Amino acid sequence: MKNYIPHVFAATTSIFALATAVNATSDGHAASDETIAEQRHNLAASTDGAGFGPQSPRDIDVAAGDNHRAFEAAPAATDMNLCNIHFHENAEHKGGEFTTYAGNGDGKGYGTGFKYNNTLSAAELADTGVDIGKTSHGSLVPGDTIEVHYVYSSAQVTPGPTLGSCLSDSIMNPQLRVETQVFVLVNDANALDFAELAKVGVVDGLNQAMGIPSNTGEPVQYAGSTTGPGYNEKASPLQVSWSVRPQVAKVNILTVGTWLEGNVFDEDHAHGVRNLVTNTDLLSTISH
Numbered sequence: 001m002k003n004y005i006p007h008v009f010a011a012t013t014s015i016f017a018l019a020t021a022v023n024a025t026s027d028g029h030a031a032s033d034e035t036i037a038e039q040r041h042n043l044a045a046s047t048d049g050a051g052f053g054p055q056s057p058r059d060i061d062v063a064a065g066d067n068h069r070a071f072e073a074a075p076a077a078t079d080m081n082l083c084n085i086h087f088h089e090n091a092e093h094k095g096g097e098f099t100t101y102a103g104n105g106d107g108k109g110y111g112t113g114f115k116y117n118n119t120l121s122a123a124e125l126a127d128t129g130v131d132i133g134k135t136s137h138g139s140l141v142p143g144d145t146i147e148v149h150y151v152y153s154s155a156q157v158t159p160g161p162t163l164g165s166c167l168s169d170s171i172m173n174p175q176l177r178v179e180t181q182v183f184v185l186v187n188d189a190n191a192l193d194f195a196e197l198a199k200v201g202v203v204d205g206l207n208q209a210m211g212i213p214s215n216t217g218e219p220v221q222y223a224g225s226t227t228g229p230g231y232n233e234k235a236s237p238l239q240v241s242w243s244v245r246p247q248v249a250k251v252n253i254l255t256v257g258t259w260l261e262g263n264v265f266d267e268d269h270a271h272g273v274r275n276l277v278t279n280t281d282l283l284s285t286i287s288h
Contacts (some may be wrong), residue, residue, distance in 0.1 A: 031107025036275060039107070042233040052235035054275045054284035056224030058096035060244050062172065065283030072224060074175035074241035080152035082159050082207040083166035085198050085263075089270035090114055091147040092227050093180045096217065096246025098145060098182050109229025110137045110274025115145045116184040116248045124186035126249070132257035133269040142187040142253050146270060148197070150179040150209045159207055160268040176226075178221070179212055180244040185253035194255040198263065216247035223284040228276045235282065252256050282283050 053069040090113025105111025153169035225236035
């Protein structure tokens with residue numbers, strides 16, 4: 001972590017899986033249904049009666065939730081400072097045009113999540129011949145789905161890497177908001193340019209993401225938490241106001257690769273995803 005983090009957040013090294021990547025299973029096999037069920041059981045057990053607030057990610061098409069730990073919704077993104085942009089391989093949330101389950105993955109956040117539901121053309125899926133965001137978990141390829149998190153803070157901060165960029169010595173408990181957009185990666189020069197989608201500017205004295213799509217459906221707003229596979233068996237203690245767009249947009253995969261080669265957020269790969277939270281005791285009610 002390059003930025004200073006107040007002591008109150010010392011136990012949390014990441015806001016949305018921005019900590020050290022988890023390792024894949026040693027045998028390369030997918031996690032069993034029993035493993036995922038055990039993780040869900042451990043999450044329920046570790047949070048039972050502990051007073052944690054609502055968690056994320058969730059199915060945005062299902063409004064039900066029994067967690068009534070109230071916190072004030074963060075202001076609109078236009079009234080806050082953008083502090084970080086990063087993305088996860090496969091959508092962490094489920095709903096809208098991304099309800100196709102990718103599978104259990106390695107049980108540690110990779111190879112799981114949700115994919116774009118619709119079909120792509122052979123041209124859109126054509127191999128680029130380029131390794132994009134390559135890690136020990138592989139590279140991004142045409143047809144992959146990503147969930148981009150545009151993170152905003154009520155603190156007086158500037159865009160940068162990790163949670164440290166969202167916090168301030170002056171405000172140790174800032175309000176947090178995440179504007180969320182799911183994209184599908186395509187081999188198409190006419191698709192959206194990720195550099196434009198992740199462009200940062202200043203509007204009325206506030207740092208803003210200038211390229212968040214405005215034509216991908218009315219965002220689903222709900223109260224939740226930080227995400228990432230580190231919270232598969234324990235709850236996140238941080239409160240986040242979420243705004244998740246239900247429709248998927250296509251982005252030119254080569255522009256994603258270019259962005260990963262150098263950006264103010266020090267992002268160079270896609271992050272893993274947290275198991276979908278399904279326990280209604282850990283979910284807020286979505287008000288439509």
